[in-house]
Structures are given as structure tokens and as C-alpha cells.
Amino acid sequence: MKAIMKTLPMPGVEVRDIPKPEPAPDEVLIRVKSAAICGSDLGIYHYTSAYSKMKLPVVLGHEFSGIITETGSQVHDFKEGDRVLAESVKACGVCEYCKTGMSNLCEKSTLFGIHTDGGFAEYIAVPYKLLHRVPDSMSFDQAALVEPLSNAIHFVRDITPFRIDDYVVVQGCGPIGLFSAQLFKMGGARVLVTGLSMDKLRFDVAKKLGLETLNIEEESLEERVMMDTDGRGADIAFVAVGAPPAVKQATQ
Ligand SMILES: [Zn+2]
Numbered sequence: 001m002k003a004i005m006k007t008l009p010m011p012g013v014e015v016r017d018i019p020k021p022e023p024a025p026d027e028v029l030i031r032v033k034s035a036a037i038c039g040s041d042l043g044i045y046h047y048t049s050a051y052s053k054m055k056l057p058v059v060l061g062h063e064f065s066g067i068i069t070e071t072g073s074q075v076h077d078f079k080e081g082d083r084v085l086a087e088s089v090k091a092c093g094v095c096e097y098c099k100t101g102m103s104n105l106c107e108k109s110t111l112f113g114i115h116t117d118g119g120f121a122e123y124i125a126v127p128y129k130l131l132h133r134v135p136d137s138m139s140f141d142q143a144a145l146v147e148p149l150s151n152a153i154h155f156v157r158d159i160t161p162f163r164i165d166d167y168v169v170v171q172g173c174g175p176i177g178l179f180s181a182q183l184f185k186m187g188g189a190r191v192l193v194t195g196l197s198m199d200k201l202r203f204d205v206a207k208k209l210g211l212e213t214l215n216i217e218e219e220s221l222e223e224r225v226m227m228d229t230d231g232r233g234a235d236i237a238f239v240a241v242g243a244p245p246a247v248k249q250a251t252q
């Protein structure tokens, strides 16, 4: 099968022909129908320092969806033909974090596309415990975005206390920024999404979603927020970009 792999400790990726994976007894084989490119995939592509300890070669991709084509002998709840997506983190399942529902913090966890072969391939073998069913009403492309959406839900719902009518500034209009902005809006907040001139396409998406936007290269964020809130300032500044100046701005 064809797979997009990181094979060498330098920038770039390689398309290779590799054997189709064999599912273990507790795994299913998924024919990948859609896979999304995460910011971390770009980091891996450019081989930034955060990824310099990756064991190579590895198939990239941790946001994917597809159809089950084979099941291991211990798999009973899923069958051939089921539409599924998989969690991106394989946690140990027995440590304190795992037992208290915080498997995202498990120290023995591994990630698809970094530690083990991921979804940028025709097939991937996945433990059935990590699977979620994809309803018929959801496209495979949408299903591949459930992983980043679930990150945004965690940030907004679980760890950012906010109330109806709060004024929320979401800094950054990438996927996480736009997902988070929609969630704040659904929760009843007034939301302003910021970005740069290079984010033109993303601003268009934001406007289609009914979000207010501000280009910080053309307009003063502080002036806009003070005007919108009668000088009160924003209730919440939510940083969804990696740029250090955004953190400084968020605390002003
Ligand atoms: Zn991701």
C-alpha cells in the first residue's frame, strides 16, 4: 500500500510502498477514507526540534477516518463495513491518569503518526478500544476533524470558565481557533476572532460562520475591545496561536 512517511532526520516526507498492516487480535484494519493535516504534521515535515527524537521510519497522520475491512479475533463490537474514526492517543489504560479519565496525560501513551504508524496511508491497524462510530449523516472529511474539534471542546468546555454574554477574544483563526470560537458562541458568548493579513482565507471561513473578525495588522485590538465593551475590556482572551506576542497581548 502507499503511505506518506517520515524516513530521514531532515525536512521533508517520502511516499513509500509498504506492506498492508496485519491487525493484532485486539485491532481492526481500517481502509482510510480521509485524513487531516495537523499543525504538528507540519512540524514533523519541517523537522523542528520538538520532533527530533522521533523513531524513524514512521507513517504520519493522527486525524483520520475510514471503513473497517478486517477485525482481530478479540474484536466483537465492530465489524467489517463499519464507518469509524480513532482516538489519536494510545494510553496505557492502567495508570492514575488513565483511571481518572485523563488518559491524555498518560506518561506511557503513544501517538499515531509519531510513535506508531499513522493514517496517511491506505490502511491502518487500530486497537478497537480507540474506535468511535461515525454516523451516516457525517462525512469522512468531517469525521477526520473530530480529533482537533475534541481538543477545542476540552479547552473551551472543560478548562475555560465563561458565561453567557462574556466578551471572548480568540487569538488565531486556524482550525483550533475557529472551532473554539464557534463553541464559545454556542455557549452564548460574544466572540471576536483575530488574525493576520495572511489569514485572509480563514477570515472568510470565520465570516461564513457568523464570527466577528479583526486583522491585528490593520486595526488595534485593544481599541476595538475597549470600544465593544465600553472600556471594560475582554472577559476572556483565548490564545490559539503559537506566537509569543499573542500571549503578551492576551494579558493586556
Ligand atoms: Zn492534531
Ligand SMILES: [Zn+2]
Binding pocket: 091, 092, 093, 094, 095, 096, 097, 098, 103, 106, 107, 108, 109
Ligand atoms: Zn496511562
